[in-house]
Amino acid sequence: IALLGFDLFSENREMWKRPYRAMNVFGIAAIFPFILAAVLHNWMHVLLLADAMVALLITILGLFKFSMILYLRRDFKRLIDKFRLLMSNEAEQGEEYAEILNAANKQDQRMCTLFRTCFLLAWALNSVLPFVRMGLSYWLAGHAEPELPFPCLFPWNIHIIRNYVLSFIWSAFASTGVVLPAVSLDTIFCSFTSNLCAFFKIAQYKVVRFKGGSLKESQATLNKVFALYQTSLDMCNDLNQCYQPIICAQFFISSLQLCMLGYLFSITFAQTEGVYYASFIATIIIQAYIYCYCGENLKTESASFEWAIYDSPWHESLGAGGASTSICRSLLISMMRAHRGFRITGYFFEANMEAFSSIVRTAMSYI
Numbered sequence: 001i002a003l004l005g006f007d008l009f010s011e012n013r014e015m016w017k018r019p020y021r022a023m024n025v026f027g028i029a030a031i032f033p034f035i036l037a038a039v040l041h042n043w044m045h046v047l048l049l050a051d052a053m054v055a056l057l058i059t060i061l062g063l064f065k066f067s068m069i070l071y072l073r074r075d076f077k078r079l080i081d082k083f084r085l086l087m088s089n090e091a092e093q094g095e096e097y098a099e100i101l102n103a104a105n106k107q108d109q110r111m112c113t114l115f116r117t118c119f120l121l122a123w124a125l126n127s128v129l130p131f132v133r134m135g136l137s138y139w140l141a142g143h144a145e146p147e148l149p150f151p152c153l154f155p156w157n158i159h160i161i162r163n164y165v166l167s168f169i170w171s172a173f174a175s176t177g178v179v180l181p182a183v184s185l186d187t188i189f190c191s192f193t194s195n196l197c198a199f200f201k202i203a204q205y206k207v208v209r210f211k212g213g214s215l216k217e218s219q220a221t222l223n224k225v226f227a228l229y230q231t232s233l234d235m236c237n238d239l240n241q242c243y244q245p246i247i248c249a250q251f252f253i254s255s256l257q258l259c260m261l262g263y264l265f266s267i268t269f270a271q272t273e274g275v276y277y278a279s280f281i282a283t284i285i286i287q288a289y290i291y292c293y294c295g296e297n298l299k300t301e302s303a304s305f306e307w308a309i310y311d312s313p314w315h316e317s318l319g320a321g322g323a324s325t326s327i328c329r330s331l332l333i334s335m336m337r338a339h340r341g342f343r344i345t346g347y348f349f350e351a352n353m354e355a356f357s358s359i360v361r362t363a364m365s366y367i
Helices: 019-041 046-091 095-141 162-210 215-267 273-311 322-340 353-366
Strands: none
Touching: 019 046, 019 162, 046 095, 046 162, 046 215, 095 162, 095 273, 162 215, 162 273, 215 273, 215 322, 215 353, 273 322, 273 353
């Protein structure tokens, strides 16, 4: 997200310190009318229309995600401050808690690296494909029409070399304005959910070992564990409030893209473009997988607190008077709450592995 000029770790209120770094996003906003013109121009040609519609949906999603970064940057800053404070507090309480947090961050880094690699690969293929198309066309027919990374209808003649070079550079540069906001928002989501899962694991670890030297000490330990669990749930709710419109837009637009890309891939399966469309389909599926995988993990870890309570030495507090009754009652109430877990939603659907499998089945049916 720093490549877009944002500094979410800044201590002052102005976090968009270098707006000039978002020139690629402004470039995609400027090229959007020409992509829309290509859609309208190819309205009666199904293959060209599908190709232009995919580009149009990509630009819409990229611009939407960038606008959400602008809108939510202060909310992200507040969430980051909460996370850093809670992480430092938990890490100071013992090496085992620091290890849980470190393991979660290492897993998050692996996921984010895979995600960034897939997106950069798709961007590279998108930039190289026009030259491959023109080369094959010239080799087979002795003539090549100028191709661009995005299907655009410009008011100038791109058959003139100077106009084509400038149009290609503008289009390739603008395509990074789609990649950066998507990678930024999605990796931030992955980081948030990984740390939330770590907090839930710490709460599970603590509740299994809540027994102290006395019932009063055990109750005090439990109160701290329940406070950690509740704080984690509150941060889950804050994260879900931020990402609900993003997840909804992501899944809706991804579904439309998969419809069109599935059609394009079935047509160009034996051609060079088939490799590009296959990688594009894989990138969209991986993007949906990030949200579904993180949502599934968060639901599982938050609900696992119920089983951690069951595995705790709650039975050793039975029959010890009013204090034991208070402990058992608080454990029972906590189990009832933990049974529901927490669900990341996109307003009217839940982001989990069931939703991801439905997306993959649908995409395969188009192919």
